[in-house]
Amino acid sequence: MRSTRGRWLGLYSWLLLAYLLVPIIGMVFFSFNDVLAGRPQVSFQWNGGTLRWYRELTQIVGLPESFWLSIRLAVASTIVATIVGTLLALALVRYEGKKFRGRRIVDQTLFMNIAAPEIVMGASLLGMFASYHIARGFTTLLISHAVFSLAYVTVTVRARLQGFDRHLEEAAGDLGSTPLTTFRLVTLPMIMPGVLAGAMMAFALSLDDFVVSNFVAGTTLPFPVWVYGATRMGVPPQVFVFGTLIFLLGAAAAIGSLVMSRRGMKRT
């Protein structure tokens, strides 16, 4: 009994899903592709299936290190961006006028942070680090990644805060909570979905960032920068394996958050 419109909508949805997923499926597929002769490198001609690249995952010099670096970098920058971004969102929503001079400027800067081309940000960060004589490495990567993730966290948390009933916090104070306890027991649990969404976004942004990282990495190469460098010599098939692992990690996180919110909805 489905209407014509319903059928078209279904077709459209499946086409869109295919458009989004086909490249990823291709990558997963070719991570099992064997190499017959010469230096092992990615090819898109099917030579038969193998698990060799999964077995030899850590055999490429520099690749596991850069992957591990990207993970650490993503975790660290996510923590920094989530804390600073959440507090900034609270300040932007809660304070104005005399209590928060320059609120509009901060707001505009956040927008510019999101809108500005990454290449501009990368170049200016490099210029800043160079003029302050800060050696490029993990620290400069961390600072840069935290900076570009922060705006996304702030925007997400702020959206969550917009419908927040301030009387809830007054009620907590009324019932004897200090402001800090109120934040821990009432405010934070209520904005948690926004905070988690912001954190996931920050993690993903950091993990696949190339442009900014390329400017500020120095000799410490995160995964995307390493892969880019490898393309000049031929990409080893293990890159597809790492890509597959990252995809699985992301898919697991997405499904996990879906299940959690489903269960949360049932419980509340």
Place this chain on the structure above:
Amino acid sequence: MTLTSTGTRQQINVRVANVTKKFDDVVAVDNLTLEITGGEFLSLLGPSGCGKTTTLRMLGGFEEPSAGSIYFGDRDVTNLPPHQRDVNTVFQSYALFPHLSVTDNIAFGLRRKGVSKSEAKLRVDEMLTLVDLEGRGERKPHQLSGGQQQRVALARALVNKPQLLLLDEPMSALDAKLRKTMQLELKRIQSQVGITFLYVTHDQEEAMTMSDRIVVMNRGRIEGLGSPRDVYEQPSTEFVATFLGASNLVAATLERGTGDVALAHHAHGTFRSPAHRLPPGLTGAVKCGVRPEKIQIRALGDRVAADENSLTGRVLISTFMGVGNQYVVAAPQGEEFVVYAQNSGQTHAPRSGEEVLLTWPVEHSFVVQPSGDQSPEGESS
């Protein structure tokens, strides 16, 4: 003030002394002084924007007065934050924590005071019984009806046994029938726990039903204060006379006689009213009034008793309302008097256009100062 050895709390008086609150240049509360007696049910009644909620929020510690002081007993609490005051609030929106169960909501205040989990559970169960919600402790607030949520909010505040309970229009979200039930319920709970209630409302019926005393507020000031009966029967200002119930008011000139009776001369003659009930210091131009239900509508030429005021007029509108009749009667000079007559089946029921005699006992006449010139600096914004 002090806790006795057994831990029962002595009831204390709460004093609001010359408190003013300005938001930028707007005066919300204007030099307000009020004493709340320990254990009483006091209502702040007034139209929206009269400063009643601001007064409540200053007592709760959510707003700081621009001037003046607030005392709980002898203790100056003017600048104490909410979590350091022995006050709890039932918010208009209830403000129940949506992520906590009913039990955890009610136990919230006890847990902050360091009451153990098991002890808190016992006291929460007691409260659930008091507000008739046994067995609902595990639910989340959104699984309850509006009336149940309201009772949880009440229980969450009462369980802490505060010195003062603030209620900010807690019934405005309930339907009329439920509101009636909850009014009686609230009054029962208040007399059972013996905690001082400060109840903010714009609903005069609600205030009259429940309160020991009513404070009528307008433009940040107190216009009337007393028991519901006193405030209704002897309104102190024109505002109270018209906001609380309805009044027929006639502009008059006051003559304070030497005896028990004061004379108010108006365009059609003179109304007498009891001298001992005149607001002190009232002279000159006043308004003389009477409540619509105090007036008897009679046939022209009926005998007027010695202790009655009277007036003749013509019936403009006669409305049958089931329990009674409402008439609008035009006096010779054009003023309109509203008369309400109980449908007892005995009284004379005149038609529109008929000339009638209106009489009412001198005792039910009152004299008030016209609104608008209450104070020398009286500013309106």
